[in-house]
Amino acid sequence: MVEQNGAVSIKNVSKIYPNGTIGLNQVDLDIKAGEFVVIVGLSGAGKSTLLRAINRLHDVTSGTIVIDGQDITQAKGRQLRNIRRNIAMIFQNFNLVKRATVGRNVLNGRVGYYATWQSILGLFSAADKQQAIVALEHVNMLEKYYIRADELSGGQQQRVAIARAMVQSPHVVLADEPIAALDPKNTQMVMDDLKRLNEELGLTVIVNLHSVPLALQYASRIVGLRAGQLVYDKPIDEVNQNDFDAIYVEESAKESSK
Numbered sequence: 001m002v003e004q005n006g007a008v009s010i011k012n013v014s015k016i017y018p019n020g021t022i023g024l025n026q027v028d029l030d031i032k033a034g035e036f037v038v039i040v041g042l043s044g045a046g047k048s049t050l051l052r053a054i055n056r057l058h059d060v061t062s063g064t065i066v067i068d069g070q071d072i073t074q075a076k077g078r079q080l081r082n083i084r085r086n087i088a089m090i091f092q093n094f095n096l097v098k099r100a101t102v103g104r105n106v107l108n109g110r111v112g113y114y115a116t117w118q119s120i121l122g123l124f125s126a127a128d129k130q131q132a133i134v135a136l137e138h139v140n141m142l143e144k145y146y147i148r149a150d151e152l153s154g155g156q157q158q159r160v161a162i163a164r165a166m167v168q169s170p171h172v173v174l175a176d177e178p179i180a181a182l183d184p185k186n187t188q189m190v191m192d193d194l195k196r197l198n199e200e201l202g203l204t205v206i207v208n209l210h211s212v213p214l215a216l217q218y219a220s221r222i223v224g225l226r227a228g229q230l231v232y233d234k235p236i237d238e239v240n241q242n243d244f245d246a247i248y249v250e251e252s253a254k255e256s257s258k
């Protein structure tokens with residue numbers, strides 16, 4: 001049997017920012033390949049900090065994060081680059097190159113496979129261009145191939161970002177509040193696109209969301225953070241609405257009820 005890639009094992013991870021703020025406090029979380037995990041929690045709970053630790057956009061203070069057997073917190077140079085290649089990130093603000101075409105933005109998902117000079121010159125192979133076309137078809141955006149990214153709506157830009165993530169051929173997709181800037185129709189489309197990456201391509205998807213109804217609709221597992229700590233972790237079929245009180249109760253409300 002071929003082992004599926006995309007397992008993320010987070011062990012005893014803490015992150016203390018230079019100003020002393022605790023971003024994460026001894027978080028343990030084992031995510032299996034092919035899961036669709038939604039991380040919920042109040043603003044400031046540590047959701048972004050956790051996602052950014054997983055692809056090492058920032059360093060953790062202690063603990064380990066092992067992705068398909070390799071510890072990204074300790075990796076350097078080529079090894080770090082190779083682990084990162086397997087992790088795609090989708091941001092709230094899309095992070096596209098606004099003045100570049102949709103096609104070029106999608107091809108940027110391949111830069112991890114080229115020397116820097118090649119990607120700067122846009123020397124992408126025919127096979128990669130074909131992959132970009134397939135990815136844009138997947139998110140129903142192929143007709144926009146030659147359009148500049150800044151001419152698209154927010155929802156369309158996010159779908160281009162999803163196509164860019166696809167051509168990266170990752171094992172894990174991280175999405176940090178991907179629908180925060182979108183209306184309900186685009187929210188649905190973007191969440192559906194993420195679900196298809198999970199179901200059709202078998203990718204592990206980890207999404208930060210504020211919305212509990214969306215978490216319930218899409219997740220195979222829900223994880224709750226509060227004040228940097230993991231306070232909740234259940235497969236979707238064991239989740240009930242009351243559970244969210246534990247995640248969303250404000251510290252102040254808790255204190256005043258004592």
Ligand SMILES: Nc1ncnc2c1ncn2[C@@H]1O[C@H](COP(=O)(O)OP(=O)(O)OP(=O)(O)O)[C@@H](O)[C@H]1O
Pocket residue numbers: 017018019021022023041042043044045046047048049050
């Ligand atoms: N660069 C930073 N320097 C100092 N503190 C930070 C930094 N980034 C985040 N924090 C703090 O770390 C804690 C966790 O923040 P984080 O952004 O991870 O929360 P979040 O759950 O993603 O919130 P939101 O839903 O608002 O994005 C917060 O107290 C925040 O103020």
